[in-house]
Amino acid sequence: MAKFFGNLHLVLIVGLVLAVVVMMKFAGSAPVDANSVLRWLHVFFGVLWIGLLYYLNFIQVPTMPKVPAELKKGVTGYIAPNVFFFFRYGALFTVLTGLAIAFIAGYGHQALTFSGEGNVNLIGLGMWLALIMAFNVWFIIWPAQKKILGIVEASDEAKAKAAPLALAASRTNVLLSLPMLYSMVSANLG
Numbered sequence: 228m229a230k231f232f233g234n235l236h237l238v239l240i241v242g243l244v245l246a247v248v249v250m251m252k253f254a255g256s257a258p259v260d261a262n263s264v265l266r267w268l269h270v271f272f273g274v275l276w277i278g279l280l281y282y283l284n285f286i287q288v289p290t291m292p293k294v295p296a297e298l299k300k301g302v303t304g305y306i307a308p309n310v311f312f313f314f315r316y317g318a319l320f321t322v323l324t325g326l327a328i329a330f331i332a333g334y335g336h337q338a339l340t341f342s343g344e345g346n347v348n349l350i351g352l353g354m355w356l357a358l359i360m361a362f363n364v365w366f367i368i369w370p371a372q373k374k375i376l377g378i379v380e381a382s383d384e385a386k387a388k389a390a391p392l393a394l395a396a397s398r399t400n401v402l403l404s405l406p407m408l409y410s411m412v413s414a415n416l417g
Contacts, residue, residue: 261331273411276317279310284401288394289379305378309401310370318364322357325411329334329354346414360407361401367396381387 231237246267250259257263266321286309287302294302329335329350337343338351371393374381 265324265328271319272317276321279314280400307376315364315369318361322361349410349415353407356407360403363396363400368393378408
């Protein structure tokens, strides 16, 4: 058992197989189609993205000042680069699957232009908030973090300048995540 659970890739493969078994077992009451698979992937990537956003803001950032200097390299050199890899690709795939769902279902343009009604406009608001958040991830947070973590060369001054910018963009994403999640969950478009 320890060998199985020690292998993340194997656990993910078995989880995927179990998900497919569940899909097939309940296909009569919950049809398996592009929409249902995209929704499932959208939720998976969204949990990954927003979970890491909350980890970074609720755990890592507030804890780092308390970490002894000799241990900080363990976080900045090993943990943080992996977190930011999954964080930014979680954001990308959440947005891509969400856009695919909206356009395949036929309400994407109306949602993005707020030219629909009720729930379509609500999902549009959630989509725009997610797009702003993904922009922050890829074009503000990640470039700043590359400097802060030493992935790209940067002077101490450039690192010091990048830190508050990354924090402000990340905290903006925490702020926007709350109405974004409400919009996405409450719109409940079939």
